[in-house]
Amino acid sequence: xxxxxxxxxxxxxxxxxxxxxxxxxxxxxxxxxxxxxxxxxxxxxxxxxxxxxxxxxxxxxxxxxxxxxxxxxxxxxxxxxxxxxxxxxxxxxxxxxxxxxxxxxxxxxxxxxxxxxxxxxxxxxxxxxxxxxxxxxxxxxxxxxxxxxxxxxxxxxxxxxxxxxxxxxxxxxxxxxxxxxxxxxxxxxxxxxxxxxxxxxxxxxxxxxxxxxxxxxxxxxxxxxxxxxxxxxxxxxxxxxxxxxxxxxxxxxxxxxxxxxxxxxxxxxxxxxxxxxxxxxxxxxxxxxxxxxxxxxxxxxxxxxxxxxxxxxxxxxxxxxxxxxxxxxxxxxxxxxxxxxxxxxxxxxxxxxxxxxxxxxxxxxxxxxxxxxxxxxxxxxxxxxxxxxxxxxxxxxxxxxxxxxxxxxxxxxxxxxxxxxxxxxxxxxxxxxxxxxxxxxxxxxxxxxxxxxxxxxxxxxxxxxxxxxxxxxxxxxxxxxxxxxxxxxxxxxxxxxxxxxxxxxxxxxxxxxxxxxxxxxxxxxxxxxxxxxxxxxxxxxxxxxxxxxxxxxxxxxxxxxxxxxxxxx
Numbered sequence: 001x002x003x004x005x006x007x008x009x010x011x012x013x014x015x016x017x018x019x020x021x022x023x024x025x026x027x028x029x030x031x032x033x034x035x036x037x038x039x040x041x042x043x044x045x046x047x048x049x050x051x052x053x054x055x056x057x058x059x060x061x062x063x064x065x066x067x068x069x070x071x072x073x074x075x076x077x078x079x080x081x082x083x084x085x086x087x088x089x090x091x092x093x094x095x096x097x098x099x100x101x102x103x104x105x106x107x108x109x110x111x112x113x114x115x116x117x118x119x120x121x122x123x124x125x126x127x128x129x130x131x132x133x134x135x136x137x138x139x140x141x142x143x144x145x146x147x148x149x150x151x152x153x154x155x156x157x158x159x160x161x162x163x164x165x166x167x168x169x170x171x172x173x174x175x176x177x178x179x180x181x182x183x184x185x186x187x188x189x190x191x192x193x194x195x196x197x198x199x200x201x202x203x204x205x206x207x208x209x210x211x212x213x214x215x216x217x218x219x220x221x222x223x224x225x226x227x228x229x230x231x232x233x234x235x236x237x238x239x240x241x242x243x244x245x246x247x248x249x250x251x252x253x254x255x256x257x258x259x260x261x262x263x264x265x266x267x268x269x270x271x272x273x274x275x276x277x278x279x280x281x282x283x284x285x286x287x288x289x290x291x292x293x294x295x296x297x298x299x300x301x302x303x304x305x306x307x308x309x310x311x312x313x314x315x316x317x318x319x320x321x322x323x324x325x326x327x328x329x330x331x332x333x334x335x336x337x338x339x340x341x342x343x344x345x346x347x348x349x350x351x352x353x354x355x356x357x358x359x360x361x362x363x364x365x366x367x368x369x370x371x372x373x374x375x376x377x378x379x380x381x382x383x384x385x386x387x388x389x390x391x392x393x394x395x396x397x398x399x400x401x402x403x404x405x406x407x408x409x410x411x412x413x414x415x416x417x418x419x420x421x422x423x424x425x426x427x428x429x430x431x432x433x434x435x436x437x438x439x440x441x442x443x444x445x446x447x448x449x450x451x452x453x454x455x456x457x458x459x460x461x462x463x464x465x466x467x468x469x470x471x472x473x474x475x476x477x478x479x480x481x482x483x484x485x486x487x488x489x490x491x492x493x494x495x496x497x498x499x500x501x502x503x504x505x506x507x508x509x510x511x512x513x514x515x516x517x518x519x520x521x522x523x524x525x526x527x528x529x530x531x532x533x534x535x536x537x538x539x540x541x542x543x544x545x546x547x548x549x550x551x552x553x554x555x556x557x558x559x560x561x562x563x564x565x566x567x568x569x
Contacts, residue, residue: 002028003125005049005079005105011121014113016081019096021105027078032122034115039071046076049107049122051115053086054095065098073102080104081118085111130242137246144247148254156254157181163247166215166236170255171196172369173229188215189233195219196231204228218248222256230255269295273381277388281446285439296390299377303393303436307401308449310386311359312430312457359429360387363404367391370400388446393436405431405463430456431463487560493543505543506561508536513558517548 006025009016018025030047036055037043044050050072058064072080080099082091091108099106109118140163147155157168158181169180169189175196180186195210199219206228210217215235221228232255234240234248276296279288289300364380367389371378374396381388391397408429432453437445448466456464494505508526512533515522523530537548546553 017108019106020099032119041075044075049079051081053083059092062094065094069098069102081107081109083109133242136243140247141250160251164244169233171231173365174369277381280442306434306445307389309431367400371397408462433465487563490560
């Protein structure tokens with residue numbers, strides 16, 4: 001511990017005597033300074049032991065001494081050393097009384113003890129304390145490093161909590177608690193989520209102090225980039241000492257190395273992941289497994305889901321969300337079995353704000369954090385302007401995608417209810433999710449995810465699962481503008497014919513197709529003779545220049561009729 005007035009008084013070589021303020025001798029001394037100024041306060045910083053001989057003081061005037069001592073105490077001077085046998089044979093009673101009234105320790109310095117000896121003693125004690133702190137800091141660093149290498153972040157946090165005699169917690173990029181030590185601190189750490197989110201808004205490295213009724217908490221961002229990758233919280237009963245500060249700084253460095261991989265290593269992992277994905281899509285699962293090794297090999301040993309994500313125009317999503325009303329929110333929840341929105345809006349906003357206009361990077365943050373907390377492997381590969389993710393089927397990564405999408409869709413419905421549309425062409429995230437697959441069926445899973453992505457884009461949805469397409473009907477897909485344009489063009493000549501009053505070819509064609517070409521049944525539906533219907537179908541063939549005997553033509557005509565009827569509805 002740093003030198004105190006008590007340690008100086010007990011220093012056998014100094015022979016100091018306490019004359020007042022005995023109850024405050026445990027006060028630390030930052031320095032010992034000699035001054036004969038009548039008012040040395042402007043030159044004090046606080047924490048000093050002031051040494052005087054009263055050369056320019058009327059030490060026997062009670063009022064002068066009262067004002068003098070009061071100013072010293074107000075400036076943070078922790079003690080006053082008075083040399084006897086120089087200008088006064090003893091400490092004047094006026095000074096003793098003033099020091100007693102102010103509670104300022106007053107120490108008698110004998111004639112044979114020079115002020116320099118006191119200054120040296122204070123300096124030596126401070127140096128010894130600093131050496132002890134540095135030594136303890138190095139020891140703490142070795143212990144923290146040992147725990148980090150053997151037990152990872154959990155072991156490091158436990159060792160750090162012991163070093164600071166408090167608790168420690170690690171947060172991921174989304175602000176969620178990853179680990180705490182001891183275990184009882186998890187609830188306390190959870191109450192600091194809002195403070196961690198505010199810390200993430202500041203450029204790294206950043207730190208803040210949260211003072212509570214039960215402890216004092218320091219928050220530190222972790223990471224070497226512009227945005228923090230994680231955060232560390234350290235809770236103690238009081239301000240950290242020098243040794244404890246060394247331990248915290250060592251923990252920050254070690255956790256940064258743990259959570260923030262080097263750029264070259266990250267780039268290498270991305271190249272491996274891209275190679276694994278290309279091999280899977282090329283139908284070479286055995287080669288993909290060999291290249292994946294321990295890094296991604298576990299992901300290929302169980303069913304996985306493949307997610308394809310891209311960005312689309314925000315204005316298009318806004319218009320669709322407004323047009324579909326509650327379909328996006330309520331309909332999706334109904335179709336997908338009331339998918340829970342566990343990823344809070346705060347997490348979505350925090351990730352989005354951290355990445356500005358890059359929704360793909362925000363998605364990666366959320367999904368990687370969820371997979372890391374669950375200890376799951378996750379393959380993330382930029383694929384052109386898209387992002388491809390391979391995640392464990394039913395795992396935390398897939399759930400995070402769904403929860404993130406649900407939070408985004410809720411935000412879009414809220415925005416669509418506003419009187420004005422979003423300005424500009426902001427980027428909106430859309431995702432397609434495949435059915436569960438294995439390495440052999442990776443190419444099929446990718447096609448499924450692409451198909452689901454296409455539907456998500458058209459419907460203004462943040463996420464569509466391939467199972468939704470198989471479980472639903474193909475008819476909603478006919479609402480696409482391109483399909484409607486094709487249908488209008490194909491049937492235009494028939495509608496123009498009917499508009500002249502020369503026959504109802506469109507209705508006759510619909511009835512004939514709905515009856516699978518059965519003349520009598522279709523004619524009965526129309527209330528005409530079958531020969532009339534046969535004549536009308538020949539006119540359809542003549543006008544369109546196509547044969548109704550061709551099943552492809554019948555299919556195109558039926559879908560066109562359905563598409564135009566949906567539009568009119």
